[in-house]
Amino acid sequence: MSDVILQTRDLTKEFRGFTAVSNVNLSVQRGSIHALIGPNGAGKTTCFNLLTKFLTPTKGIIHFNGTDITSEEPAQIARRGVIRSFQISAVFPHLSLMENVRIALQRKLGTSFHFWSSERSLDKLNGRAVALLEEVGLAHLADEITLNLPYGQKRALEIATTLAMEPELMLLDEPTQGMGHEDVERVTQLIKKVSAGRTILMVEHNMKVISTIADRITVLQRGAILAEGDYQTVSQNPQVMEAYMGTTDGQLQGAH
Known part of the structure; x- marks a missing residue:
């Protein structure tokens, strides 16, 4: 079994x-x-x-x-690896796909709310963000503004941001x-x-x-x-x- x-x-x-x-x-x-x-x-x-x-x-x-x-x-359960798509997939329409995935990845760094930090401090997340976009077939649109995506690709981006949370x-x-x-x-x-x-x-x-x-x-x-x-x-x-x-x-x- x-x-x-x-x-x-x-x-x-x-x-x-x-x-x-x-x-x-x-x-x-x-x-x-x-x-x-x-x-x-x-x-x-x-x-x-x-x-x-x-x-x-x-x-x-x-x-x-x-x-x-x-x-x-809810936060404890999410930390255990139970991730519900809408919890972190409310994508930001005026950010690029790359930026959306990096925000989801930030939670693992413990710097989610460090908005005053230099953007360069997030560059170390770029490789993982691109890999996640690749996984959902959106790597070629990494710099595209999310607002411009058709609906199906927005849902694919939501799946990428969900995956960024490393769900079990x-x-x-x-x-x-x-x-x-x-x-x-x-x-x-x-x-x-x-x-x-x-x-x-x-x-x-x-x-x-x-x-x-x-x-x-x-x-x-x-x-x-x-x-x-x-x-x-x-x-x-x-x-x-x-x-x-x-x-x-x-x-x-x-x-x-």
């Missing part, structure tokens, strides 16, 4: 009587791409917020690398949302590429993306786990088809 990097037990979040996440037992294998899917309002984003402690669970336990992190603050577990919240077909294809392949040697937990609506790259899928409905398994298992589950399509004879492939 593979090594489990993240595990939850009876993870639950209630809001004034409404249960958004209900007794979720999640198990993410190290080195896998694990997708969290479900209809709108299924509790996917709430689950992400609980894992990164942007919300406090009503009950339940979260283990990361075998350590109970349930009571830790990357949480990607709908990485292909709002993209055209070409960008979806490009970012899907990029996620597959950067997953080598890393673990990714992602929320994603696009079933083609899920079928292409996810090793394991957890389906949520009304805050609870409805089904779990590989794409073939999940896509043929009548309950999952009904949750997505409102019918048991529909095809999950058509759901987004």
